[in-house]
Amino acid sequence: MAWAAAVPAWCWWILALLAVGGGQQVRVVYLQHELVQLQAKQQDTNDKLVACRETRSTLLVQVGEQNAALADLRAAGEARAAEAELVQAQARTEAEADYQAANRLQQERTGGDACAAAESVIDRELGL
Template sequence: MAIVEQYRVAVLWVAAVVLLAVGALAGAGAAYWVTASHYRPIVDAKTRAAEASASILASCRTTSSTLEGQVGQQNLALADLRLAAEKRAKEAEPIQQQAAKAAGEDYQAANRLQQERTGGDPAAAAAAIIDKELGL
């Protein structure tokens, strides 16, 4: 009978351990369910916010790369304009020198006209001076 009593105590201990294990599992399951039901809406909201931020970031990167391309095109256009302006300035330099020579002669003639003193009607005097210069 002592052996039966020992088995009975062993079975009770095994039953107690099994009940404790089942209780621990049930408690862990309940704790998980409570925690998940509490934090799931928060996690979902944060996930949606992260997805929205990722979408905005992708849009910003696309816009940034587009703008970088446009800036590169503008820089090329500005370089072309600068070269064209330099070319026009080089081509215009001899023409400007010729114009300055021609204008110098005209300025000298105008100064001579102003230095001559004539009396009488200013209009008649101006006409006479111009006729003289033109050789009429």
Template sequence: MIPVSAGDGRLLAYLLAALLLICLGAAIGVWQAERHYRPLLDGAGSDLASCRSARGNLEALASEQGLKLGALVLAGNERQARAEQALKDADAGARANFEAANRLQQEYTGGDQCAAASSIIDKELGL
């Protein structure tokens, strides 16, 4: 065993007291930091939860919007195809009527194509 003098015991007591004060200061610092930051952390956690919820809602809405947009594009393509087919059908029907009108006009003018054209132009111009 090592002999301890009275001066060494006093130094040891100071060291223990200093260590105790350091530990006490650290504990009080942790307690103060917890008191200060806990409300901020709780608020940030709440904000994080609401942001995640909003992000989920926005993802669902964006997905739904994408589906609807795809459906609109398909419907537009369908309408365009139907319109093109109707235009072709109308053109075919009009061609037959136009040829019949030309024959009637040529019969009316005696078969002369120039006279038929001249008659049609005069009617259009109101002469």
């Protein structure tokens, strides 16, 4: 240990400071590396979140469009049903006279041949 006594005390202090400073520098570099890795992971997470939000907004738009299309289809179906009811009512009204004439033909049996009876009733209906 004689050689250690030959080195002045201030040199030992400088060596100690260099050792502590070097250790701290290694620690800082390691922490900076960890920070870069955490930032990369955070950026990855943020990118995924942005992609999810974009997908969500796209899906919301599509759902809105589908709901509008369904509402249009429902309205068109209701309009067709209402129109069909009107046409059916009109057809019933127009056919009522024919139904009544047919019923009269069936009810009026004037003795003799059924064909002759039907012919006379038809002639009367037609005004012949």
